[in-house]
Amino acid sequence: MDFPRSRPLVPELESLAQATSTNDILASSVAGRPHFSTVVTLDQTAGHGRLGRSWVTPPGEALAVSVLLRPFDRLPTDSLGWITLCAGLAMTRAVQSLLPERHVALKWPNDVHIDGRKVCGVLAQLLPGSTIVVGAGLNLTIDEEKLPVPTATSLRIGGATGEAIELADQALAVYLRELQRLWDRLINARGDADISGIRREVTEACSTIGRSVRVNLPDGSDLHGKATALDRFGHLELNADPDGASQTVTAGDVTHLRYE
Structure with missing residues (x-):
């Protein structure tokens, strides 16, 4: 797996025939690795999701x-939630x-959906030494009968053609370029999602906003309640009270309801 589109975009790209968890492998070997080092595989055997869930x-x-x-020491601690959202926006x-003809959207806080079905999840891990590892799992060519849950999907189901490795390289190249751009803007704005324009762009891409x-x-x-906005830290603002008062959700699993 050579990844000819993606490899020139990063200082180091380690492609593995099989891995337990790319996040675990990268997190256990950060010493000496430069910023934006990348580990990839098409065969992950023990992937992690949010809240300790597995990614199968x-x-x-x-x-x-x-x-x-790294380093993220130019970012205020309360702005770190934007990193997961930036990765989700990049993906x-x-x-x-x-899939230019499909409706692709970011579901708060860390999923990517095609027509309302999950194709990707993102997980960021904070490590010592001003270091973060951001992991993403993207379904490429999985058919309907192999999906772990009926609410999942894949690029193939969405209409993408080509072999898995080709789709992986195409998607990865765009993801890496977009993630680098968003990271640079967030760093240059010292974590201010308004100055950087990131809050506006994430909000525009987020299908959760405006939904029950x-x-x-x-x-x-x-x-x-109704999700109304993202605050300046990337938290979800929810109108959950009869009197119209807003509540802030910093973490949680969101289900989009069918009624508005």
């Missing part, structure tokens, strides 16, 4: 990619480049 895909039919970002643009949603919070409770 058939071998050879999904891309797992992890990117090393949204990558998928859209392959249910949010399962980390304590197990649920919130219902």
Whole structure:
């Protein structure tokens, strides 16, 4: 797996025939690796999702990619939530480049959807030494009968043609370019998502905004309401009270409801 489009875009691209978790491999070997070092595989056997969930895909039919970002010491701690959203926006643009006729959107906080079905998840891990590893898993050529859940999809189901490795390289090249641009803008603006324009761009790409949603919070409770905006930290503003008062959601699993 040579990744001819993607390899020139990063200082180091390690392509593995098989990996347990690209995030784990990169996180355990950060010493000496330059900023934007990248680890990829099409056969990940122990991928991670949010809240300790597993990411399971058939071998050879999904891309797992992890990117090393450092240093982030020019970013205020309260702006770090934008990194996951930037990665999600970068992957949204990558998928859209392959499926220009489809509706591709970012679902807060870390999923990419094609026509309302999940094709990619993003997971960022904060490490010592002002270092972040951002991982993404993208379904490439998985058929309907192999999907882990009926709400998932793949590039192939969405209409993309070509072999898995070709689709992986095309998507990865766009993802890496967009992630680098967004990272540079966030760093240059010292984490200010308004000055950088990132809050506006993420909001425009985010299908959660304006939707009636249910949010399962980390304590197990649920919130219902209309998602109205992203605040300056990337948190979700939710109109969940009869009197119109807004609540801020910093973390949680969001379900888009069918009614408005």
